[in-house]
Amino acid sequence: MKAIVVPRRGGPEVLELREAPDPVPNAAKGEVLVNIEAAGVNFADMMQTQGMYPHGPQPPYIPGLEFAGHIHATKDRVMGFTATGGYAERVAVTKQSLLKIPEAWSAAEAAAFPVNYFTAYFGYWMAGLSDPAVNAKGNKKNRVLIHAVAGGVGTAAVEMGKALGLEIFGTSSSEEKLAKVKALGVHHGINYKANDYEKAIADLTQGEGVDAVFEMLGGEHTAKSTRCLADMGRIIIYGMATGQAPQFDFMTMFQKNISAHALWLTPLTAHRELMVQAWTSMSSYISQGFIRPVVGEQLPLARAADAHRLLLERKNYGKVVLTI
Ligand SMILES: NC(=O)c1ccc[n+]([C@@H]2O[C@H](COP(=O)([O-])OP(=O)(O)OC[C@H]3O[C@@H](n4cnc5c(N)ncnc54)[C@H](OP(=O)(O)O)[C@@H]3O)[C@@H](O)[C@H]2O)c1
Structure with missing residues (x-):
């Protein structure tokens, strides 16, 4: 699959588009394969690239903390969190951690939801x-x-x-x-x-x-x-x-x-009951029309470095999303 890789510490210039092995879901852990259509870009992604994020991943790694797409096997539209691996065509995550995308939302809007x-x-x-x-x-x-x-x-x-x-x-x-x-x-x-x-x-x-x-x-x-x-x-x-x-x-x-x-x-996502409570409350705000994620810019995966620059240079409005 195609993926963005951080091969070493540095600024946006170190991000490279590469061929990477497809992730293999661990069925025993309840993981499924998700085909990613859009990935959210976070300030934390840049801090990880620079090595300034506490307990961040060690290079080489695929960045990206959130994504939207569909489950490979069932085609269900889902969005979710991941520790790494969002800037890629596919990711393996536990089915339990996935959220159903509200019907009216595009993949880009859904990718702008989880972290923010x-x-x-x-x-x-x-x-x-x-x-x-x-x-x-x-x-x-x-x-x-x-x-x-x-x-x-x-x-x-x-x-x-x-x-x-x-x-x-x-x-x-x-x-x-x-x-x-x-x-x-x-x-x-x-x-x-x-x-x-x-x-x-x-x-x-x-x-x-x-x-x-x-x-x-x-x-x-x-x-x-x-x-x-x-x-x-x-x-x-x-x-x-x-x-x-x-x-x-x-x-x-x-x-x-x-x-x-x-x-x-990050540590709060491990508290399942709090996450369910949060999602239940937010689902009500979504159905009342209060929540519709604000996507300022959409860039193709290959332009991940430009996406990071938008945040670093304070030029972004709302969420910057990579489309895949
Ligand atoms: N604790 C958590 O779990 C958690 C989760 C998500 C995000 N965060 C933190 O929340 C903050 C916002 O994250 P985000 O992803 O939503 O980014 P963002 O707000 O979309 O982008 C960063 C914005 O911060 C403002 N800014 C102010 N001082 C800045 C500086 N010295 N350098 C760069 N930007 C500066 C700029 O807006 P203006 O030009 O309009 O001021 C810039 O556009 C980050 O600090 C991030 O680490 C924390």
Whole structure:
């Protein structure tokens, strides 16, 4: 089969399109062969290529954490997670881990779902904002600040935030991206190149702050984001796009009784009951029309390096998907 291979550590330039052996499903483990039609591109894929991802795979390996396609034997349309191997024509995975693709979705939309939407779901769950009835406090809604709001997880968090009835604040480097997410449901877009987001949040909320922050930047942004929170707010730390470890502002955390929650989807996927609960809730948002994955760019498998560059250079909107 054709596959993208990472033969050594480096930037997007190391990705190579090669012939690779077909994966052989292990029937004893309940594995099936899936013909992949589209693969989601994640920030984590680039970090793995660079060797900056904790416990990431050792070269040579086939990257790709999620895919959509059909089961080879039954032709059922499915999407799912994999530790490696998404950037390929075929992958062997356990049948139990696969999700049925909603009927109206294309393969590209389905490939944009697993990582982003489960991450957004667990973010709201950890933030204590996953009940729409609790979020509507009289005529004042609970508030969330989403960094990289126009990215993959960002757009997923916007759609889900809308389903949960939240007032949504989001940051981006680009006016063009902010205009797009406004149409998606963001109430207050903040261009962090032109404005200090901490000051913007204070102004927009009359000094009250937000109830939760989706924080994936790391470094000083963790402390700065904490200062955007209201009393008893929660900061969900789920990435380090700056490459720097989170810095904490403990005095603000004490003064406002703020809690920080780390979120990493990979270990959570092993908790079957939580995954089923998440999928059940999200299936309801899908059928109500709140969730339709946002695919910004689709590139052929051979252009995987360009797909990585889009994320690295902050040029992506929504999810970048490789078509196979
Ligand atoms: N913990 C987990 O389980 C989990 C799961 C999925 C993703 N993540 C993390 O969530 C973050 C977003 O992932 P994603 O795949 O959805 O990517 P993405 O948001 O689609 O793409 C990255 C975006 O981040 C913004 N950005 C801000 N600072 C940046 C920097 N220093 N370098 C590059 N981009 C920067 C850019 O948007 P603007 O120009 O609009 O600011 C860029 O377009 C990543 O940090 C990723 O590691 C974590």
